[in-house]
Amino acid sequence: xxxxxxxxxxxxxxxxxxxxxxxxxxxxxxxxxxxxxxxxxxxxxxxxxxxxxxxxxxxxxxxxxxxxxxxxxxxxxxxxxxxxxxxxxxxxxxxxxxxxxxxxxxxxxxxxxxxxxxxxxxxxxxxxxxxxxxxxxxxxxxxxxxxxxxxxxxxxxxxxxxxxxxxxxxxxxxxxxxxxxxxxxxxxxxxxxxxxxxxxxxxxxxxxxxxxxxxxxxxxxxxxxxxxxxxxxxxxxxxxxxxxxxxxxxxxxxxxxxxxxxxxxxxxxxxxxxxxxxxxxxxxxxxxxxxxxxxxxxxxxxxxxxx
Numbered sequence: 001x002x003x004x005x006x007x008x009x010x011x012x013x014x015x016x017x018x019x020x021x022x023x024x025x026x027x028x029x030x031x032x033x034x035x036x037x038x039x040x041x042x043x044x045x046x047x048x049x050x051x052x053x054x055x056x057x058x059x060x061x062x063x064x065x066x067x068x069x070x071x072x073x074x075x076x077x078x079x080x081x082x083x084x085x086x087x088x089x090x091x092x093x094x095x096x097x098x099x100x101x102x103x104x105x106x107x108x109x110x111x112x113x114x115x116x117x118x119x120x121x122x123x124x125x126x127x128x129x130x131x132x133x134x135x136x137x138x139x140x141x142x143x144x145x146x147x148x149x150x151x152x153x154x155x156x157x158x159x160x161x162x163x164x165x166x167x168x169x170x171x172x173x174x175x176x177x178x179x180x181x182x183x184x185x186x187x188x189x190x191x192x193x194x195x196x197x198x199x200x201x202x203x204x205x206x207x208x209x210x211x212x213x214x215x216x217x218x219x220x221x222x223x224x225x226x227x228x229x230x231x232x233x234x235x236x237x238x239x240x241x242x243x244x245x246x247x248x249x250x251x252x253x254x255x256x257x258x259x260x261x262x263x264x265x266x267x268x269x270x271x272x273x274x275x276x277x278x279x280x281x282x283x284x285x286x287x288x289x290x291x292x293x294x295x296x297x298x299x300x301x302x303x304x305x306x307x
Contacts, residue, residue, distance in 0.1 A: 001111040002240040003119040009236050014229030018221050077265075080258025084170070084193070087251045091176055091192060101245040108240040109181040117241070124237040126230055127196030132160075132203050139207050147213045151267055156206060159263045163202040166255055167195050182242035194244045194252030200234035201256025202263075209264065231256065 090097045125131050136156055143152050176192035178185035185191075208227035212220040235249035244252075 001113075001116065002108055003116040006120065006123065006233055006236045006240060010229045010233035013232040014225040017228045018225035076261040077258050080254040080261070083254045084251050084258070087247050088170070088174055088192070091174065091245075091247055097247055101247055104239055104246045105179045105181055105242055109242055112240075120237045120241050123233050124196060124241060127200035127234040127238075129199075132199065135207065136160075136203070139210060143210055143213075152210060155210070155263060155267045158266065159202055159206045159260060160199070162263065163198050163256055163259045164195075166259055167193060167198045167252070170251075170255070171195070176245075176248070179242045179245060185243040188243060191244055192248045192251060193255050194235065194238050194249040196238055197231065197235040197244075197249040197252030198256040198259075201231040201253045202260045203256075204230045205257060205260040206263070209260075 087097075140152055140156070143149070170193055171190040174192040175190050178188060178191040180186070204227040208223035212223045215223075231253055235253050238244040238249050238252075239246050
């Protein structure tokens, strides 16, 4: 029963993210026609407004901000920090949260079986370093041939090192006791937030982001949904194995996704190029601000013929 519930929750979360990805208009930059149309529309709008033109030219520069994608990353970062702060406060004083945590823990313990426990242990291993490191090596090797970038390895190092530092720092500050239904939990240190959940959320989101580069929209959507499904599955497994409280894994997932968003902002312009279509917009805006003909235009301009 617990394993079935885990699969149901993880599949539902992944499906929701995939649906959201298909609900938004495509931003695939592989089509020159689409990029040109987008550039022309934006240029026509911003040319009418000098201040807006300057703002858009700076905001959409791929080397600086990489467009709307990283604006969403900022929102995720802020939301994750807020959730973490609220939960850190509530675990100390809120009776309703403790009642919810205890109820979920008891349900997992009452419905546990040998088969479900084995399956949950397999799922939870996806958030351990002895599984993540080999996957990271394979991803780096594949991406080095498919879409080479010197920023792939630094991105993964910063992503995982930062997540570990934040998780352990918050654990030491909160110093929350783990559930007592599973004897193993007492040997695992502080409970809040869940390290497995944070690691899975950050790592698989990062892998999905790397593998999605230069891919069609359907691949990007499936990779995003898969990353969310794995993170949610690992988080649920920690609760159903009674080694973490429900609020622990929610906080862990928020830490992982929040730090992933920050790492994406840091490496976006160099590695991801979310705002690549804006390159033509920036060039067009600069051209409208400089009325002098470019050197290339002067060279190609036809010379007057003698009569």
